[in-house]
Amino acid sequence: MSTAEIQYIETPRPDTGLTNGKIGIWLFLASEVMLFGALFSAYVLLRVGAETWPAGREVLNVWLALLNTVVLISSSVTMVFAWAALLKNDFGGHKKYLALTLLCGLIFLGIKAIEYSGKFSHDLFPSTNNFLAIYFVLTGLHGIHVVGGMIVMLYFLLFGRKNWEQRPTMYTNRIENTGLYWHFVDLVWIFLFPVLYLL
Amino acid sequence: MDPQTATIEEINRHVKLYLGVFAALLVLTAVTVGVAYIDLGHGANIGLALVIATLKASLVGFFFMHLKWERRSVYGLILLTFFFFAGMIGLILGGYWDTPTGTVHDRVAIEIHTTHDDTGGSE
Structure with missing residues (x-):
């Protein structure tokens, strides 16, 4: 192992009991909690400070959002299956589940694009009112996170085999960390769906 | 596992x-x-x-x-995150609901209200 390499990416660090990669991803997720938390606070402030506030389900398409919720939850399951397949030394199965997760991400973005274009065609833009402003900011930022996760998955699908063959534990840990990020993106949507669409 | x-x-x-x-x-x-x-x-x-x-x-x-x-x-990290998250939400929302009356915002609101009434009266 070269000295320039990040330490403890395969075996856990004795004092934390975790690999450095896992500590890193959890620290990153902590910063993400603050980012989305600040925007959720902005939503609450805008809502309590407004004289009138539209019911989300009268402005937005609940059924498309419900479909997207199911798609994202399904993608979390396929992601965890992709990791479990590696533990069973089944790289073929892993690639299949990772590709399915990527497909779910693509479907999610496609449905989101239909939703956005529906709003734009009715002249509903972020500048229309505060509700739509915070709706587009929150769902847009969440969408960017979905794209980020998909880029990482695509990288592993295209170039992961070499890493798996040379250092399987390292690759498995990388997929676990990718999964932690992807589940967090799912977790954010779990709150966005009722807050924006149903309440 | x-x-x-x-x-x-x-x-x-x-x-x-x-x-x-x-x-x-x-x-x-x-x-x-x-x-x-x-x-x-x-x-x-x-x-x-x-x-x-x-x-x-x-x-x-x-x-x-x-x-x-x-x-x-990991639990320690999550607990720390929750502390800062709750602190941020508490400070932001606490600041909103803890705004004392008689501030500049209230005076502006009263002025707008008065101006509106004056305009209404002259019509």
């Missing part, structure tokens, strides 16, 4: 568990939508939706993100 030492049987048991969590998440999603269309009062609807969302998030965290089997250091 320790990934380094997990047996095939253990992994298969976990896969079944993940499917159970998936089913629970789908049921809770249906419940979220269902209760939103029942008028329980504004506050109760919001409270219930957030409780169900927190329950779903806990399922994702505990099982899909493996928190159930995770080391103590």
Whole structure:
């Protein structure tokens, strides 16, 4: 192992009991909690400070959002299956589940694009009112996170085999960390769906 | 489950568990939508939706993100995050609801109101 390499990416660090990669991803997720938390606070402030506030389900398409919720939850399951397949030394199965997760991400973005274009065609833009402003900011930022996760998955699908063959534990840990990020993106949507669409 | 030492049987048991969590998440999603269309009062609807969302998030965290089997250091990190998150929300929202009366904002509101009344009276 070269000295320039990040330490403890395969075996856990004795004092934390975790690999450095896992500590890193959890620290990153902590910063993400603050980012989305600040925007959720902005939503609450805008809502309590407004004289009138539209019911989300009268402005937005609940059924498309419900479909997207199911798609994202399904993608979390396929992601965890992709990791479990590696533990069973089944790289073929892993690639299949990772590709399915990527497909779910693509479907999610496609449905989101239909939703956005529906709003734009009715002249509903972020500048229309505060509700739509915070709706587009929150769902847009969440969408960017979905794209980020998909880029990482695509990288592993295209170039992961070499890493798996040379250092399987390292690759498995990388997929676990990718999964932690992807589940967090799912977790954010779990709150966005009722807050924006149903309440 | 320790990934380094997990047996095939253990992994298969976990896969079944993940499917159970998936089913629970789908049921809770249906419940979220269902209760939103029942008028329980504004506050109760919001409270219930957030409780169900927190329950779903806990399922994702505990099982899909493996928190159930995770080391103590991760819990410490999450606790620290929660502290800062709660602090931020508390300061922002506390600041909104703790605005004292008689501030410049109230005076501006009164002026606008007065001007509006004056205009209305002259018509």
